[in-house]
Amino acid sequence: MNSRNAAWATGLAALIALPFVYREPYHLHLLVLILIWSFAYTSWSIMGRFGLVSLGHGGFMGVGAYVTALLWNHLGVSPWIGIPLSMVAAGALALVVAYPCFRFRITGHYFVLVTLALSGIVLQVITATRDYTGGSLGYTPNRTKGSQLLALQFDDKVTWYLIALFVWVMGLLIWRWVDRSMSRYAMEAISEDEDAAAAAGVNVTAEKLKITLISALMTALAGALYCQYQMFISPDTVSGIAVSLQMVFAVIVGGLYVSLGPTVGAIITILLAEILRIGFGTKAVGWDNLVYGVLLVVFIIFLPKGILGSILDRFKTQPKPSGTP
């Protein structure tokens, strides 16, 4: 266990040190995107790994991004206050939808479709209130002059890299905390059989709500960060069904049941999109999603544990190489 902690610490130190040694802006930009999306995907997987497949996370992300930006532009509220407020908004939305869902035992297909409706609503509301949100044309938070801590706007990529790295590590720690908590056992019991879990004294509704709330709060934070970093959001990039499916896709490809799975998923999807974009230029429109789609289907059929999950499994099942020549 100690050597494992040491490996984590070394890896983290290397990641922190990276931008001070190597600061090619484009590569740093890719890294920041990977870290922010990894965080979003990690927050989805916190729920998804227990069979709570939500297609509503596009909605939470949209709330996070738009509430932060709208508060800043219209009321001048600093993102430092705006982001927590947007997280509260997304959390409230999650509770409003999830509580009745769990209370009335809406599971499986039905849960997926209810959450699908949720991200549909958020997308339509953003589009419908186009006088404030810019509708489908997108929205830009007002720029300050240069970097400003108060406005959470920074010109240099290194600052953003460190912020994203910090948040990403927080995401992994939350994942690990859930993984080691009693909630995990409760949730696993629930995903196997709700009635049996309830009979064994698990408060099914409360446990599910807790996990959903954590996941929604984190997703909203990811949305707000994405907005602050890119300084441009549109309904299609931060909300809606496509974003929800993108989260599911990345997590499945990376690995649903391992902590770094979503990160691996984010690395693969973002690099794939960038390579196709550079390789084919504007002709690549659509190709990345085509490859995503094929990969998603292939992975679900042949590698449902994802790339990282399957690799780790192989290590675990292999007998220790003791005494072999």
Add this chain to the structure above:
Amino acid sequence: MQAFLDIFDIYLLEAVVNGILLGGVLALLALGLNLIFGVIDVTWICYAELVMIGMYGMYYMVQVFGLPYWAAAPIAILLVAALGAALHYIVIAPLLTAPPINQLLATGGVLFILQSFATVAFGIDFRNLGIRLPVLAIGEMHLSYSRLLSFAAALIGMVTVYLFMTRTYTGTAIRAISQDRQIMSLMGVDTKRIYLITSALGGALAGLAACLLVLQYDVHPFVGLSFGPITFLICVLGGLGNFVGGFIAAFVFAEIISLGGLFSDLEWGYVLAFAFFIVMMFIRPAGLFARRS
């Protein structure tokens, strides 16, 4: 999307009638999805994308190859039916024993594939058939023939499916499987074959819907997103696999969208429909017409 949104005129009665007409096509879509869910126990997230492919098929046959509409329509229906069967054979069949969520997500992958395939192959331009049907004026109301035709054809399609399901051996076998999936293979029914037929039938319904929708709306790679989600909501509200429930829910939703769009922007009609759906889920979690077990 905009073309889909701009249809509604100013009069209430007209909106109500238009709602009914829209409901016909939505009911057709819901029927196809319900059929597949009821029999195979799979939700095709990509169902509306099959319709989109069918719409492109119609566009190419009519506009590019110059076929008349009535000749192109059966080919488009067959094309989408074949696509539905292929979808089942390639994606769903290997996953039949996997957790249901995996099947649902795999069809989500197919959604990506079809959407981006259309983007790559056909581009993102809006296209239409260029057929302009006249508008029927009854007093103050203006109803387009294309909608009346769609409504009539949707009803005929649904009646045909009903007759097929009740009057033929295969139809009876399909209904029997939806009641008990395990026992039917013991009764000498080839489940694999029935699944394939059901998928093709579901595809054919999507193809029919495509032929009708292409008369009213422009086709583009993301057109599925404008009526796909609503179709799922209709099926869930009616109770997944419940044909009658889906039929009625389709009209309820169509009226909400139509009337909501009358009083405000059409997006609000959608928001209203979505919100109505979520509220209904809490009142009747297993659908409007759930059989009490």
